[in-house]
Amino acid sequence: MWEWLLAPMDAARDHNVGWHLSWHARIMVLAWGVLVPLGIFTARYFKIAPGQDWPQTLDHHFWWNTHRICQYSAFALMLLGLWLILTAPPMATLPGPHWFLGWSVVALGLVQILGGLFRGTKGGPTEPGPDGSWRGDHFDMTPRRKAFEYLHKSAGYTALLLSVATIFSGLWQANGPNWMWLTLVMWWGGLIGLSVVLQRRGMAIDTYQAIWGPDPKLPGNQLKPIGFGVRRIEQQDAPIHRAEHKPTPGQ
Template sequence: MFEKMPHIKEEVYIDFLGRTIEIHWNYHAILMVSIWLVLVPLCITIIRYGKPRPTEFGLRRQVHIKHIEWWWFSTHKYGLSLAVFLTLAGVTVALVVSGGFSGSVHAILGSMTVILAVVQIVAGLMRGTHGGKYYNKADPNDPSTWHGDHYSRTTRRRIFEAYHKTAGYFTLFCAVGAIGSGLMQYPMPILAKIVFALPFLFLAFWVVMEFFERRYDGYRAVHGYGMEHPYNKEREFL
C-alpha cells in the first residue's frame, strides 16, 4: 500500500488570516476526480452521443443555451468551461497552501492539464462563425448568406477541430496521470476504487451507444443531410 509522503503539509499559516489552518487534501482530491473523471468525460460523452438525428434542414435556430435543440452543445461548452474554472480554483488553493510548485510528477502533470485546459477555452473562442443554408437568418435562395467557418469548412475551422478534439483527449490523459500520481502521494483507498471503476462505467455506456448507433455526424446533424452542403459533398464517397 502507498503511504502519505512525509513532505505533504497538513497545516499552513495564512498571513492575512493571522492563524494556522488544517489542509484537507482529501477535498482537493475529491474535487479533481469529480471534475476530470466525471464532469469532463460526461461533457465529452454528451456532445458525442447527444447530437440529434440528421434531418433535411438541420438545426435552424441560433446556437444558444436558451434553445433546447442545442442542449448537447451548450452542456459541452459550459460544462467544460466550469471544469476549467473549478480546476484553476483548486490548483490555486493547492499552490497557496503548499507554498508553491513542488516539481513532483503530480505537480508537473497537473500543470500540463491546467495549461492545456486553458488553451482549449481560448481555442474554442477562436473556432469561427457557424453559417448554414438553413441556419437562423440565412436565405436558402441566397448562397451569399450561407457562409460560416463551420458550414464552409474553412481552414480556420479545420485547424480548430483538428486541435480541439485531439488535444482534448490528451488533456484528459494528463489529468488521469495527475490523479493517479496524486493518489500515490496521498492515498485514499475508497476514492482510488472509484477512480478505477469510473472508466469502466463510461466504457459500458459508450459501447451501448455505439451498438444503437447514436453517434451521429455533427455536420449533418447541424446543417442537414443534403448533398448540396459543402462538407457532405466533400465526403460523398465516405
C-alpha cells in the same frame, strides 16, 4: 474489507493532508474526473438528442449546452483547485510525476477553452452573415474550422487521458485511501462500457450532418468527417428546406 477501503494506498506512509490539498483533490476530481468526461460524452454521442426527429428537426442544442456548461464550469473549478494548491503551506508529500502532469492538463484545458472561443462563425440558415448569406466558418468548413476540429478533438482526448494519470498520480503522492481509486476505476470503467455500447449503436454522428442534415450538396458533407469513429449517414432524401430552422447562434 472496510478497513482496507479506508486504509491509505501505501501502508508505509501517512495520509496526512491539510485543508488546501484535500480541497484541491476534491475540486480537481469533480472538474476533470466528472464534468469533463460527461461533457465530452454528451458532445460525442448526443449530437442528435434522444427523441429528436432527425433530419426533420435539425440542430438540437442539448449536446451543445451540456458541453459548454460542463467544460466552462470544469475550467473555473480547475482554476480554484490550482489556486488552493499554489497557496497551500509546505506539504510532506511524495515527489513524483503529478507536478508535470498537472501543469500539462492545466495548459491543455486553456487550449480547449481558447480554441472553443476562437472557433469562428457558424453560418447556415440559423446564423446567416450580415449580408443574409449562409457563409460561415462552420457551414463552409473553412481552414479555420477544420483546424479547430483537429486541434480541439486531439487536445481534448489527450487532456482526458492525461487527467486520469494526473488524478491517480496525485492520489498516490498524497497517499489517499483505497476507496478513492477504487471508486474512480468503477466510474471510468462504467463510462468506457457505455461509450462502447453507444459507439456500436452508431451514435457518434458527424456534427455537420447533425446540424445541417444529410444533403450531399452541402459543402461540409462533401468532406471526410473529422475525428476517429465518427459516423456519416448516407441519405439522399432529406433536403435542407424541409427542416425547421430558428435562429440559434453557436457551435
